[in-house]
């Protein structure tokens with residue numbers, strides 16, 4: 001039967017700040033690490049959801065550049081959790097066609113975690129069902145500085161001229177440059193900020209916030225985010241009339 005409803009609009013790339021693990025545990029009078037463990041279970045559900053809904057890329061903020069400043073005990077517990085998750089989940093992710101990669105200052109992690117990150121990336125390199133990027137020891141400012149440093153090195157070596165630097169050449173050097181920028185950003189836990197997540201890449205991303213704490217996020221929460229996203233009009237700086245004429249839209253490609 002023909003329907004007047006517009007075709008469902010699913011984000012190609014979803015980026016999430018998974019906030020609220022600590023409060024989830026504190027409300028249960030449990031140590032914060034219990035909240036992070038529950039958060040890891042919610043990560044698995046979220047991956048399932050993305051695969052089921054045909055979302056091509058998922059980027060999760062697992063550990064920020066600033067999180068190194070948390071109490072030593074919590075940082076240690078999180079490292080242990082990452083190590084265990086890398087050991088126990090990677091084969092299954094591979095079986096499901098998930099390509100895994102890590103973005104951030106990898107040098108700051110210990111040898112064991114770095115080795116498992118590399119193993120996960122190598123094992124899953126050829127997969128394409130879902131591009132899962134884990135931001136770990138990541139900061140949006142770090143990302144931009146890193147890109148600028150690469151361009152400065154190219155100028156110093158005479159490979160490019162300063163006037164060749166533009167949004168495209170800088171964007172190409174930021175993390176995830178081979179993916180479309182996130183269409184939808186979700187932050188759980190009630191705070192209304194971006195907290196140094198993908199600063200460059202989020203320029204025209206639709207933002208969605210929920211009070212729900214990350215460990216409580218389920219398919220219903222994610223379905224609501226997708227439903228709200230599908231109702232948004234994305235104008236990319238143009239007028240409403242222009243965006244209803246697709247030929248005047250900017251290209252939807254790589255980080256533009």
Ligand code: FPP
Pocket residue numbers: 018019020021022023024036037039040043060061062063064067081082085134189214
């Ligand atoms: C923010 O909650 C969450 C983190 C700093 C860690 C995120 C880690 C996970 C979800 C677990 C494992 C992830 C992977 C990819 C295996 P918070 O501690 O700031 O919570 P609060 O705001 O309630 O204190």
